Amino acid sequence: MELEGLKRGVNLLQQSGIQIAELVTDRHPQVLKYVRENMPTTKQSVDVWHVSKGLKKKLVKLAREKDCGELTSWNRSINNHLYWVAASTPNSDRQLMQEKWASLPNHIHNQHTHKGKAFPACIHPPLDGQRKKKWLKEGTKVSVKLLEILQSKQLLKDIGMLATGPQTAALESFHAVLNHFAPKLVAFSYDGMITCTTQYTK
Ligand SMILES: [Zn+2]
Known part of the structure; x- marks a missing residue:
């Protein structure tokens, strides 16, 4: 469909x-x-929201596992980073977006310089010792499993294609209104669908 x-x-x-x-x-x-x-x-x-939605689900699931609770304090930052990767790369440079994303696992382990040439170091100011959020330790269960998620091939592919300008949020809202008049639970014919929704789209 x-x-x-x-x-x-x-x-x-x-x-x-x-x-x-x-x-x-x-x-x-x-x-x-x-x-x-x-x-x-x-x-x-x-669309960034769609990538974020899938990622969030995986992170929340992992944070519920034994010895992985400390991930909870990072989940919001990880998703913010995803939006930042797109918003800070208006020319959609695929390599730059992927390197910005690849800097994230390093950052979470308190490592702020990176291998890539396009994004060799984090751009935040020096971080002092006053932070509440704890850095993850390499080799721990939560670290290993988090890296599997953040470095998955599929996600890296999506990161390189992130929409840096227009997003589908407004369209999703519009569809939510249409669903009110043509609920997804009911199977309408094409003509039935047009009948239910056309008066709201003209
Ligand atoms: Zn950093």
Whole structure:
């Protein structure tokens, strides 16, 4: 359904003579594949909130495991860092975004210089000893498992595609309104869907 919706939406815009310079979507694999293969001149980006949502779930789950509770104090910072990676890289430089992300595991272990050339050091001022948040120790269970999450191939791929400008939040709100009139629990035909929602979209 997501792919069919995308195709119809894109067709409608193209038939109206609109050239799509950038398309921001969620991480739906079929959608990503379709855009990659069929819209070569369109820049494809992934909405930050959708990446953050998946990441948050994994972090919360890990923080509940035995000996991993100290991760709780880092979860918000990790998600803030994700948004910062996108917001601080307006030219969408994939390498720079990935290196900014790769600096995070180091930072959490109190290491503030990094291997990459594009982002060789954290840009925060020196951190004093007054901090409440504890650094993680390398080799501990929470550290090892956190690194598995932060350095997963899939996540790194998503990081390189983060949307640095427009996001889908407004569209999500709009869909939430439509769901009120055409609930997802009910299977409507295409015409039924149009009937339920068109008066709110015109
Ligand atoms: Zn740092």
